Amino acid sequence: MAMESEPRRRARDRVLLQLKTKGEQGAARLARTLRITPMAVRQHLAALESEGLVSHSDRRGGVGRPARIWSLTPKASSHFPDSHAELTVDLLEVMRDTLGDDGMDRLIRERSKRQLENYRARLPGVDAPIPQRLEALARARRDEGYMAEWVEANDGTWLLIENHCPICAAAEICQGLCRDELGLFRSVLGDDVSVERTEHLLSGARRCAYRITPMPRSHAGPAV
Secondary structure (H helix, E strand, O other), X not given: OOOOOHXXXXXXXXXXXXXXXXXXXXXXXXXXXXXXXXXXXXHHHHHHHHOOOEEEEEEOOOOOOOEEEEEEOHHHHHHOOOOOXXXXXXXXXXXXXXXXXXXXXXXXXXXXXXXXXXXXXXXXOOOOOHHHHHHHHHHHHHHOOOOEEEXXXXXXXXXXXXXXXXXXXXXXXXXXXXXXXXXXXXXHHOOOEEEEEEEOXXXXXXXXXXXXXXXXXXXXXXXX
16 A cells, blocks of 8 residues: 555644544535645545544535535544553552542642642733633643633633543543643632633533633632
8 A cells, every 4th residue: 555645644634633623514614724625625534534533424404415524533532642541541540549539639639739830830910811811821731732722702701622632531530630620720710700611521522611701800709
């Protein structure tokens, strides 16, 4: 079998990245975003489907032919950072057997404390504009492999979006990691915002997302 060319591989990686960060979509939308022809996109999707990395479903939305919608398969996760998932899971199981649940909770709290110190060193002060704080937090999370971004919603709130979870395998067996993560965001962003998780990868969503809502400081509750 001939070796695949590097430009073609990069193009297919871009297709995977779009499906990862923007969710399921049709070939026409992918073509517009990537600025290549629909025919080229379909060729890339066919190759990725043969590798088991993408799949499609045909959906009827009215008159005409059904729309073909593409999405990633679980196998595609191997193309994104996993922070040595298998080793992490093994170590966590040994630690839980050795330390018990109370010991694991102490370790998670200590990890969250160190993360909080790191994020506070990288984020501007709580008097900085909220978007500035969000951008710094998203940048810190991207550096950790979460493929994080933030967007402003029409209702005056913001969404912090994590398109990938590099510790997903660990979080599946130690869900305290997710619990403390939400509290960490609430602490580091300040008491003039509320933070609510609206999408959760472990609950079946394709990503994790957090809604950031501004609150008057005089009515804001203590950070968790």
